[in-house]
Amino acid sequence: MDNLKSSKLLKMISYILLPIFILLIGLSIFHFAFLEEYGNTDATKFVDTEMFANKYAYYIADNIENAKNQKNGNSRMFMQIEDLNGDKVYYLDKNYMYSYYNGINEYVDFIIIDKETNEIYTNIKIDDYNKEIENMKNAPKYWNYNDGKIETNIEYINNNNIKFNTAFQYFVIDKETNETHSETRNIENYTVYSKYNPEKTSGLTNYKIVEGIYEFCLQNKSLPIYILPISIIGTFLIAVYLLCAIGHEKNQEEVKLSYLDKLPYELIFFVGAILLTIFATGALECINIANYITLIFAVLLYFICYIICAIVGVTTIKRIKAKSFIKSFFIYKMGSWCLSRLKKVFITLDEKATENKRLFWYYLLFIIVSIMLACLFYTGIAIILLIGFWIWAYYRIKKYILDQEKIKNALKDIYEGKNDVKLDDENLRGVLKEMAVYVNDIASGFSNAIQESLKSERLKTELITNVSHDIKTPLTSIINYVDLLKKENIQDEKAREYIEILDQKSQRLKKLTEDLVEASKVSSGNVKLNLEDIDIKELFNQTIGEFKDKFEEKNLKIETQIPKKDIKIKADSRYLYRIIENLFSNITKYALPSSRVYIDVVEKDEKFVNISIKNISKDKLNISSDELMQRFVRGDKSRYTEGSGLGLSIAKSLSELQGGKFNITIDGDLFKVDLEWKMSY
């Protein structure tokens, strides 16, 4: 089943057969209709049909009318010529009324004689009309009218006078009653001779084709009885098959939509409809003209129309199958887009109800004032009012801007960390007042939060301090008794070693507790600073002097680069020393022995002084500078030696507390500390 559905060949055959079957249905129906209309006689030739009679009659009737019009001067269809007898002859070219009569005009000759004037109206150009009139009486099909008598051998005209007479009737509208009624055309004043002369014109013309088709229909009356059902069944089967198979391809579950299938359906449909109209009209016109070429064209156009219908149909079916038919309508897309927009608008309207309301009132006020001023424009008061409006608007806008500025400044203050921001919202109105209230709330919340965090920091420091007090008391005993143990005369080598370890660890514990308290104090900013002018040169002379012995012990060379001029910074002398002490003591512990230590003091853009201390680490620094500054972190190798790991953290916190910057860079084995301080004058 799936194979059938996805077979390309079968589909192709179906696509080709379908129009043929449909064409056959159409032709069969035409055939039936034709037989219904004309087939109830025994005629096997077109000239024996009512249709032929009708056309013939109408042609004659119309030309009598034309002749009348020519005489009245309402029309100039006939061309005046002269014959040998000197009669007045009016000639009408046969092709003049071409399409309507399907070419029958080519085969009908007529001579209409006006009895009053003896003028001749004709569609043949000959020398002797009298002679021709005699010929016409002997023609295979003729129709003559003379003195109110019709002479004809056209069967239909004889048998069905009533029908035939419609050609000589016309409808008039009564202007007073507005009713229509028919009147017989007045042909009393005319003598008419005419004949049907199929042999006369040579060549293949449309009339021959029409005649041929009609005669085919008449001669094969039973043909559509077979063809129609076969065509209908065939069409039905193909249609069902295509309905099932369209959109299915091999190895594919879903209906595959092409680019065409995603275009808006209306576009496809209307373009299809327009093209179809054009081509179908063309096809009908071709059938009307009905010569061989136009009939071929008609068939071609029929197939083009079929292709258009097929494209539209296929995409329709595909869309329905893919359940995207309705969605593919542009109107649907537009509608759903509008709906979603509308929804959004309604939602936002709901959310912004107050803003919109306010905007609405302001705008209404603006419009009313504008209209009022426009109405008063010629009175002169308008100018005064306008100036007043301007002045009023100026002060309103000015106040608004100033108030906005106030709020902005308050926000800026909060942003910059001021915690005592308080806006005076007394004189503010509307949304600005609300904003001011919120700003005040934020400010107070902010300062509360700061207070809270300060409090919690203080509590933390207090906790650490208290805990450290509790640790210190037993630690005192440990240290003292270890010391006493050391003084005992202990012979056991191992015991002495153990005591030594106890001694080291208890000393380390002591240092740890002290540093811990300091670190927590410093990091929470819980220290009182006593800022004074510090001379950098003096500081380094003192501190280097202080550490000189320790540096020399490790054979470390200090290279200082300090400007000769006095550089002073504002700092707390003791805490600044703590920073340098921590750094120097780190150097004595961790610097590569017999290396150089560089201390460079550089003025930076006349405002800041940069102090950099560089040394080479004796161990590999497998740690980032950020990590080093965190509490309790040391380079891996240093972990089990002396020190608490708080030194750099304390130094950093202390620097920042005093308004300095503390930065560590690690570059290979180079360990560099940069201190940046604002200079004081």
Next chain:
Amino acid sequence: MYNILVVDDDKEIVGAIDIYLKNEGYNILKAYNGEEALKVIEENEIHLIILDIMMPKKDGLETLEEIRKNKTIPVILLSAKSEDYDKIGGLNLGADDYITKPFNPLELMARVNSVLRRYVSFGSIKKEEGKKVYQTGGLLVDDDTKKVMVDEKEVKLTATEFNILKFLIQNKGKVYSIPQIYENVWNEEGFGAENIIAVHIRHIREKIEINPKEPRYLKVIWGVGYKIEDEK
């Protein structure tokens, strides 16, 4: 034989101090809270009190206040509280020294000795007229004999160290930077080897101070200079 009262609620600490001080030849009395301590003071002749601050019943500071109402016995406060304001508070209440726990036994001994010497020979050192002797607290510099005494104990200084110390004690209470000291001691401008002075001063501190890191006499104001504290 001096009687020293050790007050601490931690019996082991009292025990350890007892051992140390007995080795130095002092007679030790013990108390484990403030009230006991006051009782012992009432009943015995005490020359020095080592007093813990955080104690049950009556804490060290209250006890010190009681004692100071009618007695001038020297008191060394011993506490785990190491904040500046703790120390200042204690000293302002009339304590003679302040030691933080955990303490170095040697430092404790040195301070005990120092305080006792000062207390016992209080006022005995008199500045004789015409003699070039400079004094602050227990530190005494004799320019005639070129001797330096700390709490009646002689300290050996090098000539340079002596000159620096003499200059500073002559101008006690005033802060001098390294170049100023250089100019005044050597009478010339010093360039290059400025930190030599700092090294000397550290050495002086190590010799005359019990705890050179927290000097009592020769103070360092980092980044400014040095001074000798003016103690009456």
